[in-house]
Amino acid sequence: MDEDEPSVKHAAEGSALGFLYQSFYALRTLVTLTTDDAAVGVERLDDVELKADGQTLIYQLKHSISTKPPAITLKSRPIWRTMKVWIDALPTLTLAETKLHLVAVGAIPVNSPLVVLTDDNADRADLVAAMTAEAERVLEARAAATKAGKPLPYSDRVDGCRAFVTLAETERLNLLRRAVIRPNSPTVAEIEKEIAQHFHLVLPEYRAAVAKRLVEWWDRQIVYSLSGNRDRVITRAELQSQIMAIVADLEQDKLVPDFLTVVPPDNYQPDGMLARQIALVKGKSFDLKRAIRQEWQAREQRGRWATDNPAMKTKISDYDQVLREEWSYLHEEMVEACVEFEAERKCASGLELLRWTHNEAPNKLPPIAQGWSAPYYVRGSYQVLAINLKVGWHPEYETMLGEDE
Known part of the structure; x- marks a missing residue:
């Protein structure tokens, strides 16, 4: 066996679960909303884009398959990669009408400056200073390595650091005022169960089955969306209609054609x-x-x-x-x-x-x-x-x- 194979397999599994997480989290987000005109898209401006109440909510998702997900700190690669994505998107956004969400399954240490991003109303000034210092440290370390002819460090976060310090100080502050971190978020394996808990008007014995069928329907809609076979966004009205149809089928004990539009996996080998x-x-x-x-x-x-x-x-x-x-x-x-x-x-x-x-x-x-x-x-x-x-x-x-x- 190739020595690199386990790590390659691990990376592939992580990427696949990361995409599933985007899809599941988008569904979870739409299920939890009560705004009738809400609509969600996957892989548009960001991992997940939600429109509700005249606002655009941008979600950058960081999933982990580790049993103990890494903590979120100022030195974390996801923080700076997220900054890069958001800063690149600024020309297409009206920042005053946009909320930027970083969703992570990991925790934030209690003494981290990032804790303020868990509170919409907390002051961000100290965080701007801390992030600026960290970004400058990364850029200075790379400049020193270049001068010494050594390998350049921090290649996994330098783009985000450079983009951040390129902004004027007021722009950095305005960006972070619109930013929120959601640590300790449910993993991809936990989301379906959590979705079921939001079906308060569905009989308890049906909730798990409704969530299961809804996730399968949702996955198909995401695939159709990404392949251009339906609108790029999925509305809450569509979601509500599908939930009602699933519940009606269950109550009538109606058999549902779960695989009508599903094809066998590429590696399927029949008898x-x-x-x-x-x-x-x-x-x-x-x-x-x-x-x-x-x-x-x-x-x-x-x-x-x-x-x-x-x-x-x-x-x-x-x-x-x-x-x-x-x-x-x-x-x-x-x-x-x-x-x-x-x-x-x-x-x-x-x-x-x-x-x-x-x-x-x-x-x-x-x-x-x-x-x-x-x-x-x-x-x-x-x-x-x-x-x-x-x-x-x-x-x-x-x-x-x-x-x-």
């Missing part, structure tokens, strides 16, 4: 039997591609239902019997018709049956529950059954694939 079943009837590449996607969607959906409600296991099993029975009528008819057929004709008949599960079965068979209309469940469940040899496409699939096992 090899799925491909062998399709190869046996000489299916095309598109037959295999869509079968893999639908099988993953159905498998994930079945697992979700069974986890959320163990009683669903019986419903899933009973519906599998419905699918097998409908398939059996067509398969038995095909077997009889193919007795005298050559191998090529048998494959063609089997391919027709495979495509029936995709093109016709979802529309002709009764849904698993009233109101269910997502076709992927029927299509994918047939693939799940095919993997287990409970159904098949070739007239002689049991004999031919049973020999492979």
